[in-house]
Amino acid sequence: MPTEKQLSVSDNEVLIELKKINKWYGGFHALKNVDLTVRKGERIVLCGPSGSGKSTLIRCINHLEEIKDGSIRVAGQEIDKAAKSIETVRREVGMVFQSFNLFPHLKIIDNCTLALRRVKGIPRLEAEEFARKYLDRVHILEQADKYPAQLSGGQQQRVAIARALCMEPKVMLFDEPTSALDPEMVKEVLDTMIGLAEDGMTMICVTHEMGFARQVGHRILFMADGEILEETTPEAFFKNPQHDRAKAFLGEILAHH
């Protein structure tokens, strides 16, 4: 049964459509016939044991990983081999990584303006104005003139979120954004993500933060061995997981919380 949260987005346009995605690493079948449709405003949580293919899956969406076969369509643009289509898709998709990946030689403000200037051709002053707006949004504006190494992990991750937001993406991908953080910094990053969710951002999050999943997720996808084994609402998933692998996984995760 669709919940209220889900009904609110069920009529929205489709932003991401993955069809029959297959990927191999050598002989290892990393993704097996994965289908996924994401509508505007939808928030999806991907979870599953390590090596299940969840990171690989979201990295296929902006072509950080090449797929063997299947089709990927993002905001109406089909990804093919042409660099043009990849660049078009990447403009629409923001990504936040586990290890932040800020550019160490650039000040925080320049981390945020780099792509605005290089990819969108926005003049520096205008780009900085833009960047300040998003740094303010993640409550880190006062650090604008520092270098990444001078910030804590949580602050760096918030900058990474601001950097992605500067490009005004239609979709945000989060690849275990809190896994590399010290426990006391997890909350500030999750709060930032919840704030984004409240503003209606379309999000796909690979995370083991089940509180977050429950609070903001429209749908939760459980992956194991390169397949989506379960796809349901967070409520249903936590209360009544269907698949044995999902039950085992939840047992493991919740034992630690």
Next chain:
Amino acid sequence: MFLWPKQGISLNKLNYSIVIERWEDLLNGVLFTLALSAAGIFLALVIGVVGVAMHRSGSGMLRVPVVMFVELIRNTPFLVQIFFLFFALPLVGIRLGPTVTAIIALAINGGAYSIEIIRGGVDSIPRGQIEAGAALGLSRRQIFGDIILIPALRAVYPALSSQFILLTLTSSVCSSISANELTHVAQRIESETFRSFEVYFTITGLYLLISWLIMAALSTLGNRHFSYPNQ
């Protein structure tokens, strides 16, 4: 039984007045060597960066010539390279003066080594940096220029600096094509005065000074461009 040679150096007979008399020539030699080295270092860095960019462009058409260039230069003597440029090129109509030839030879030689060193620096950049750039929509070229290059150069800057000091010292080989640098000046003074010890002792000190100057300049440049805090 070991005998001291009769014609050995006797320290109380050394005469440095000859060196002092020719101070202007020596100063010019020092300045020439400094200029030659600075030009060589600058061009070697350019060749290094462009070479690495070509090497990792993903196109075999660009990569193969770089690999061949590096192999050729690193496996042949500098003296032969500079003779080739100076004596062989005029046969195909390219006529360069000794100064220009010296600069080109130093740039090419230093460039080949720089390519290898900078390549190591590029390889040390974490994959995540490149992916972050790609995810933001930057092109391959922009990722190289804006994201990889500075941290890569910083990672290998000490190695690069010592290569450039080596280039500076190698500039003395350019005396063989009569480029007017310090060693050539010294050879001239020596042939006119026969005061070998005094002359070469003096320029040894001058080369030490030149190396220190170049090192100081490289440190200043490094501090200016690579001073961001460590992760």
